[in-house]
Amino acid sequence: LMQLSIPLNFIGFVYREIRQGLTDIEQMFDLLDVPAEVKDKPGARPLQVTQGNVRFDDVVFAYDPDRPILKGISFEIPAGRTVAIVGPSGAGKSTISRLLFRFYDIQRGAVTIDGQDVRAVTQESLRAAIGMVPQDTVLFNDTIAYNIRYGRPDASEQEVRRAAELAQIGPFIESLPEGYKTMVGERGLKLSGGEKQRVAIARTILKAPPILILDEATSALDTHTEQEIQAALDLVSKGRTTLVIAHRLSTVIGADEIIVLKDGAITERGTHRALLDRGGLYAEMWSRQLEASEAEERLRRARETD
Ligand code: ATP
Numbered sequence: 001l002m003q004l005s006i007p008l009n010f011i012g013f014v015y016r017e018i019r020q021g022l023t024d025i026e027q028m029f030d031l032l033d034v035p036a037e038v039k040d041k042p043g044a045r046p047l048q049v050t051q052g053n054v055r056f057d058d059v060v061f062a063y064d065p066d067r068p069i070l071k072g073i074s075f076e077i078p079a080g081r082t083v084a085i086v087g088p089s090g091a092g093k094s095t096i097s098r099l100l101f102r103f104y105d106i107q108r109g110a111v112t113i114d115g116q117d118v119r120a121v122t123q124e125s126l127r128a129a130i131g132m133v134p135q136d137t138v139l140f141n142d143t144i145a146y147n148i149r150y151g152r153p154d155a156s157e158q159e160v161r162r163a164a165e166l167a168q169i170g171p172f173i174e175s176l177p178e179g180y181k182t183m184v185g186e187r188g189l190k191l192s193g194g195e196k197q198r199v200a201i202a203r204t205i206l207k208a209p210p211i212l213i214l215d216e217a218t219s220a221l222d223t224h225t226e227q228e229i230q231a232a233l234d235l236v237s238k239g240r241t242t243l244v245i246a247h248r249l250s251t252v253i254g255a256d257e258i259i260v261l262k263d264g265a266i267t268e269r270g271t272h273r274a275l276l277d278r279g280g281l282y283a284e285m286w287s288r289q290l291e292a293s294e295a296e297e298r299l300r301r302a303r304e305t306d
């Protein structure tokens with residue numbers, strides 16, 4: 001039995017080592033929410049991004065056939081423009097971003113980039129063309145430099161620093177005793193939601209994709225952090241085709257078009273101004289959010305004076 005237990009221990013050791021290595025990859029797949037069933041078509045070609053025009057044409061989609069999520073959605077993001085999707089929780093906003101990445105295949109209609117159906121191109125090229133700033137960035141258990149460089153592994157140290165500065169997180173990193181070599185992630189320094197989001201922005205600045213998805217954080221950030229993040233986001237989305245998935249409404253004001261999604265269908269669309277004038281669902285969501293943020297601000301001030 002002794003003889004057997006040694007190799008078993010060893011196998012256990014190797015297994016744990018491998019598992020640890022896999023955690024990063026698992027985290028990455030969790031982050032991307034990648035189901036395994038979507039495959040490249042035989043003979044799929046790489047996506048050629050010429051302009052960066054994104055279209056959804058009459059898209060019908062359900063995760064599970066009995067429960068339709070998107071019921072015939074059409075919209076276009078002209079190259080370099082910003083379209084924001086807003087709507088109640090569960091309306092299908094994040095689903096739209098997953099379909100642009102082709103994490104799932106749709107049941108009807110088409111999703112195209114510069115006229116190329118996402119089902120016809122290689123997934124590798126599709127995912128390379130789209131940058132994502134997720135609401136909750138998973139950090140690898142490695143240095144902060146590694147985490148930023150993940151956006152483009154061959155980036156120089158100088159490029160990493162520049163990206164961090166543009167993402168408004170440079171001064172914070174420099175203030176850490178070990179600077180860019182600081183270990184972060186679960187076993188290192190825990191970053192706040194706003195800091196993590198800025199790491200994600202820095203990554204995306206390095207990746208410089210022609211198409212961008214901003215999945216706005218649900219969690220409330222303080223006004224100052226929010227302004228910093230907004231500045232960084234404006235910078236990264238400039239000149240790029242941008243889809244904003246807005247769980248709060250702060251990033252949508254400047255969007256070229258706002259699409260209001262409800263129960264899987266578009267109920268209103270237009271600019272911030274036009275939608276406020278319309279006095280519909282968007283205007284209602286907006287005033288509710290204003291009230292909520294004013295209440296938060298009052299609470300914060302009350303705490304400060306305590
Ligand atoms: P929120 O603002 O709360 O994030 P959302 O508008 O982004 O909501 P989605 O995440 O797109 O909503 O989800 C739309 C619906 O699809 C929800 O009812 C959700 O339960 C369902 N759904 C999401 N992901 C899956 C999945 N992987 N499998 C099955 N159903 C899912």
